[in-house]
Amino acid sequence: DHTLNSIPVPALSAFLAKLDLSIDLREFFADRGVFPDEDVVIDFEKALIDTSDDDPDLENEDLDRESVTQKLQAMSFPQRLKAAVKGSKEMRMILVRDTNKMIATAAISSPKMTEQDVEGIAGLAAVSEDVLRFIARNRGWMKNYKIALRLCKNPKTPLAVSLNILPRIMERDLNSLSTDRNIPEPLRIAARKKVVASRT
Secondary structure, eight states: HHHHSSHHHHHHHHHOTTSOOOOOHHHHHTTTOOOTTOOOSSSSHHHHHHOOTTEEEEEEOSHHHHHHHHHHHTEEEEEEEEHHHHHOOHHHHHHTTTHHHHHHHHHOOOOOOHHHHHHHHOOOSSHHHHHHHHHOOOOHHHSSSHHHHHHHHOTTTTTHHHHHHHSOOOHHHHHHHHHHHHHHHHHHHOOOOHHHHHHO
């Protein structure tokens, strides 16, 4: 949250006032006391949209990972924020791991993010807990069993989230979870209890 706190609140408020921003992203910042401010007059949104002078081709899906990484490293904060929302799949998959929580949350909330993308992200230990919580709060995504299972098996997923998902997990996967040394012990024990209960 330190990086987040270094961003001026008026800039965040103006960004959150964007009409096409997801409710989940607004809720993420509301939890941290930052709310959309329709009245703040600031060029922050313009910086996101109008970067034509040095704006890379965000949609280019043909660049290899190394080239994309180099492009992202050369970007300013507003450009990276724009890339997180509107960039190519490669850009979004890199930025969702960003240490800046605003960038990572913008990437996971991108309207271009597909269920298949989310399925991959849900199993990553390299993403922040905030990204995993964001996925767990999306009802549409959580209807996908593979996403729910990957979140449950991800050692980085907050325990309360994993335990909440556990009742949905099928028996064959509960067996696997009950012996998985990578997940928190309380989750492993809870899975084992469900396995035993299903056999009695």
